Amino acid sequence: MITIWGVYRSRATRNIWALEELGLEWRLRPVIQAYRLEAKEIDPRAPDAPFNTRSPEFLRLSPAGAIPVMEEAGFVLTESLAINLWLAQKAGGPLAPKDARETAQMMQWALYGATWIEEHALAIQTLFAAEEREESALSVAEAKLARPLAVLEAHLATHSHMVGGRFTVADINMAEILRYAQADAALMARFPRAKGWLELCQARPAFKKMWQARLAEPV
Numbered sequence: 001m002i003t004i005w006g007v008y009r010s011r012a013t014r015n016i017w018a019l020e021e022l023g024l025e026w027r028l029r030p031v032i033q034a035y036r037l038e039a040k041e042i043d044p045r046a047p048d049a050p051f052n053t054r055s056p057e058f059l060r061l062s063p064a065g066a067i068p069v070m071e072e073a074g075f076v077l078t079e080s081l082a083i084n085l086w087l088a089q090k091a092g093g094p095l096a097p098k099d100a101r102e103t104a105q106m107m108q109w110a111l112y113g114a115t116w117i118e119e120h121a122l123a124i125q126t127l128f129a130a131e132e133r134e135e136s137a138l139s140v141a142e143a144k145l146a147r148p149l150a151v152l153e154a155h156l157a158t159h160s161h162m163v164g165g166r167f168t169v170a171d172i173n174m175a176e177i178l179r180y181a182q183a184d185a186a187l188m189a190r191f192p193r194a195k196g197w198l199e200l201c202q203a204r205p206a207f208k209k210m211w212q213a214r215l216a217e218p219v
């Protein structure tokens with residue numbers, strides 16, 4: 001049985017979406033982010049604190065103190081994008097790479113998303129969630145995303161999906177990164193192919209199932 005350590009309101013959504021797509025049996029072991037406890041003035045290191053990313057038992061599993069973590073039969077893996085690539089390779093089928101070239105292309109796009117897009121897309125999500133939007137910070141994040149989103153847009157002009165002409169784990173990984181910027185309608189409108197591709201990914205039943213569960217999780 002595969003265990004995902006984390007909560008729905010975290011990058012664990014990437015792995016939960018992939019697990020649902022792949023039809024693998026899995027269970028969730030709830031671990032809340034320490035900063036969310038601190039925001040409620042709860043000391044994450046207090047012995048009676050809810051199980052969290054600073055709990056000693058969790059730090060033994062993940063010295064970085066970050067969710068998600070995957071564990072199966074003693075095999076422990078961190079980093080949500082790597083976990084997804086592993087899950088797909090383990091399960092096989094159309095979501096998985098069919099050969100070494102596709103494996104490399106899936107790694108290429110996971111790394112591109114993680115290094116060029118994620119930080120600035122996350123900044124946009126945070127800015128849109130704030131009560132008062134800091135327009136100058138938004139302009140900076142949008143400017144940082146202009147180049148990588150143009151790369152994504154150009155790729156999707158000639159490819160239906162990220163890799164292999166079919167929906168794969170590479171789409172899940174990139175879609176879950178781009179989702180952070182989705183609240184910025186003006187930005188997304190500048191990249192209509194990326195926007196349309198993201199919406200198609202999110203129309204899949206496995207995404208919708210994961211999203212419903214995420215919305216049901218207490219903030």
Ligand SMILES: N[C@@H](CCC(=O)N[C@@H](CS)C(=O)NCC(=O)O)C(=O)O
Nearest residue numbers: 010011033034053066067068079080
């Ligand atoms: N690159 C890592 C990032 C993991 C990460 O930052 N996780 C956040 C939640 S989405 C976390 O656990 N933060 C808790 C903390 O920093 O205490 C991944 O993709 O798995």
